[in-house]
Amino acid sequence: MADQLADSQCQVLVVGAGPAGAATAYHLAKAGVDVLVLEKGIFPRDKICGDGLTPGAVKEILAMGINPLDEGWQPNYGLSVIGGGHRIALPWPESGSLPSYGLTCQRTKLDQRLIQQAVAAGARLEENTVVQDLLTDGSGYARGACAIQRDRESRQKRELTFRAQYVVDCTGANARLASRQGRTPLKNRPLAVAARAYFRSPRGNETMMESHLELWDGKPGKSNLLPGYGWLFPMGDGIVNVGLGSVSSGAQSTKLPYKEIFHRWIANLPEEWGLREENMLGSLRSAPLPMAFNRKPAYENGLLLVGDAAGMISPFNGEGIAPAMFAGRRAAAALVQALGRTSRAQSELALREYPRDLQDQYGGYYSLGRVFVRLIENPKIMHACTKYGLNKPALMRFVHKLLSDGYERRKGVASDRVLQILTKVVIPS
Structure with a gap:
């Protein structure tokens, strides 16, 4: 009983062991914090994702002490963009703050490798543990969680209680714990739906990803243009991740027959x-x-x-791993400071630096992205942009830097400074 009690107590309880949870746990453990991670699945487990990692995500993976190239992950060096009858190859921007390559990695491999790194740093992990509710004290302050754990061999369930000084919700889009505190999704934020499948492909080992900015439900230019985009991401080992997404500027997802559209779309892609x-x-x-x-x-x-519990996915490109891991690193920094303060009031001041960090990094950028989504959710506007923009390389390099979040936040070249200004003239909210 004493061992079980010790295992159920920690300084910080992290719920969810995806990239957000793993990054949070790693940086906490490296700072000497007693951190416990609860994961409802058993590794390796899959997550629905495009599996594409931008240079921003690579930066965060490197910050966790993992060198993906040394470990044989599939690198990519840019994006081939197709639309409006044009094709243009756009290398990842050269940047002092970001590496000039991206990666593709299946989530079965990525998530397991990241949480392994967190455990190696000192974090504790409980798999097959489904959190049921948030534990709070008399003032409504989060103090842990109650969960159900299923024994792997006997399959018997047992109820567990985990107590902590602070709790981190990394449970994904449903944000189960945040919902318990009344933090419901905002109605004026974009919501996308993405669908993906894996294929064996002769082009599965290429080092350029491919993005289709127009989604036709038949032959391009001779069928209906839909509010969405498609991608083909080579994964290595002769496998490619193929998917499509559709975005709405409001909280309601677009009502499209994704399976039907997906099969129509891939039927009209090149046979190669x-x-x-x-x-x-x-x-x-x-x-x-x-x-x-x-x-x-x-x-x-x-x-x-x-991560997704706070809706941190980019409205420009649908990427959620880079912002989730950045947020995990900054959340850990705030928690380390809070744990070292001498009063609740002082700890609260430290913790409120975390949302400020997020706002500084993404506030203006995401507000600009909301304007972008309102424009491109109209297929006719998207078609006009691709028809008249994709054949202008200088413009597209600028747009690529914007869409991929590849611009410098301070100083940089002229295009960086323009983007810095653009993200400051919108009103963050």
Whole structure:
């Protein structure tokens, strides 16, 4: 009983062991904090994702002490963009603050490797543990969670209670713990739905990702143009992640028959990709993508939100791993400071630096992204942009830097300074 009691207590309880939870736990453990991570699945486990990692995500992976190239991960060096009858190859921007390459990595491998790194740093992990509710004290302050754990061999369930000084919600788009505190999704934030499948492909080992900015439900230019985009991300080992997404500027997801559209779309892609039914691995799966800080505040009453739980996915490109891992690192820094303060009031001051960090990094950028989504959710506007913009290389390099979040936040070249200004003239909210 004493051992079970010790295992159920910690300084910081992290719920969810995806990239957000792993990054939070790693940086806490490296600072000497007693951190316990609860994960409802058993590794390796899959997550629905495009599996594309921008240079921003690579930066955060390196910050966790992992060198992905040394470990044989599949690198990519840019994006081939197709639309409006044009194709342009856009290398990742050269930057002092970011590496000039991206990665692709299946979430079964990525998530397991990241949480392994956190455990190696000193974090504790409990798998197969489904959190049921948030524990609070008399003032509503988060103090832990109650959960159900299923024994792997006997399959018997047991109820567990985990107590902590602070709790971090990394449970994904449903944000189960945040919802318990009344933090519901904002209605004026973009929401996307993405669907993806894996294929064996002759082009599965290429080092450029491919993005289709127009989504036709038949032959391009001879069928209906839909409010969405598609991608083909080579994964290495002769496998490619193929997917499509559709975004709405409001909280309601677009009502599209994704499975039907997906199969129509891939049927009209070049034969060289080999996207035939017999080459499909597994099934087509979909997931919601909450964007642009759709759940606030990121900190309140002892509970921090990191990653999809706070709706941190970029409205520009649908990428959530880089902002989730950045947020995990900054949440850990705030928690370390809070744990070292001598009063609740002082700890609260330290913790409120976390949402300020998020606002400084992404506030103006995501507000600009909301304007972007309102424009491109109209297929006619998207078609006009691709038709008249993709054949202008200088313009597209600028747009690529914006969409990929590849611009410098301070100083930089002229295009960086323009983007800095643009993100400051919008009103963050």
